[in-house]
Amino acid sequence: MNDDQLLRYSRHILLDDIGIEGQQRMLGAHVLIIGAGGLGSPAALYLAASGVGHITLVDDDDVDLTNLQRQIMHTSVSVGYPKVASGKAALLALNPAIEVTALCERATGTRLMELVAASDVVLDCSDNFATRHAVNRACVAARVPLVAGAAIRFDGQLSVFDRRNPDSPCYACLFPENAAFEDVACSTMGVFAPVVGVIGALQAAEALKLIAGVGQPLTGKLMLFDGRASEWTSIGVARDPGCSVCGQAV
Ligand SMILES: [Zn+2]
Numbered sequence: 001m002n003d004d005q006l007l008r009y010s011r012h013i014l015l016d017d018i019g020i021e022g023q024q025r026m027l028g029a030h031v032l033i034i035g036a037g038g039l040g041s042p043a044a045l046y047l048a049a050s051g052v053g054h055i056t057l058v059d060d061d062d063v064d065l066t067n068l069q070r071q072i073m074h075t076s077v078s079v080g081y082p083k084v085a086s087g088k089a090a091l092l093a094l095n096p097a098i099e100v101t102a103l104c105e106r107a108t109g110t111r112l113m114e115l116v117a118a119s120d121v122v123l124d125c126s127d128n129f130a131t132r133h134a135v136n137r138a139c140v141a142a143r144v145p146l147v148a149g150a151a152i153r154f155d156g157q158l159s160v161f162d163r164r165n166p167d168s169p170c171y172a173c174l175f176p177e178n179a180a181f182e183d184v185a186c187s188t189m190g191v192f193a194p195v196v197g198v199i200g201a202l203q204a205a206e207a208l209k210l211i212a213g214v215g216q217p218l219t220g221k222l223m224l225f226d227g228r229a230s231e232w233t234s235i236g237v238a239r240d241p242g243c244s245v246c247g248q249a250v
Contacts, residue, residue, distance in 0.1 A: 129175070
């Protein structure tokens with residue numbers, strides 16, 4: 001690290017759990033963020049500020065005026081432009097020394113597999129079950145840890161799925177692929193802006209913990225946030241041996 005980096009990251013380096021070594025790990029890490037919206041915005045901003053050396057943003061959407069109430073990586077001048085371009089500009093303004101790859105696409109299949117396999121941690125900041133399941137399948141296959149977040153109305157949820165740990169469930173152990181979960185979109189249900197901030201910031205925290213080896217990852221627990229009461233509920237989640245995605249993986 002050069003003098004600028006030692007200053008920029010000094011408040012991380014001062015933490016015994018992180019120090020120079022942990023910060024170096026962040027600088028050398030590659031995080032893939034699927035979705036550059038309400039969850040992806042705070043997550044990406046914190047990861048960029050923290051010095052994650054390479055961030056890849058994937059989103060095929062453009063910034064819309066209705067996004068600005070909560071998608072804090074984008075500003076009024078970004079309306080009409082691709083979210084990943086707006087996001088890349090915001091992240092590099094915050095930390096010009098990192099590398100940001102902006103992919104304006106809906107990554108699926110082999111493409112998604114390649115992106116996941118090239119990453120140290122994946123953040124699912126998407127808003128639909130088809131994407132969540134595709135990202136989970138790729139993470140299980142490539143054994144790359146997945147930090148999954150979701151938020152709607154006043155409710156948020158967060159968990160970590162890490163198939164490097166044989167006891168860890170995958171996303172499909174909790175939400176089976178064949179179950180009829182209905183996608184509820186912010187566009188119809190509404191979402192309380194700070195709830196995506198709370199969940200997105202914690203996704204960044206879990207990613208940094210995994211990268212730097214700090215504390216206990218949230219593996220095996222689903223955290224539910226009730227934004228009206230400002231209350232958290234923690235639910236233990238176990239592997240499903242009959243899971244269609246990870247059942248035969250170990
Ligand atoms: Zn599973």
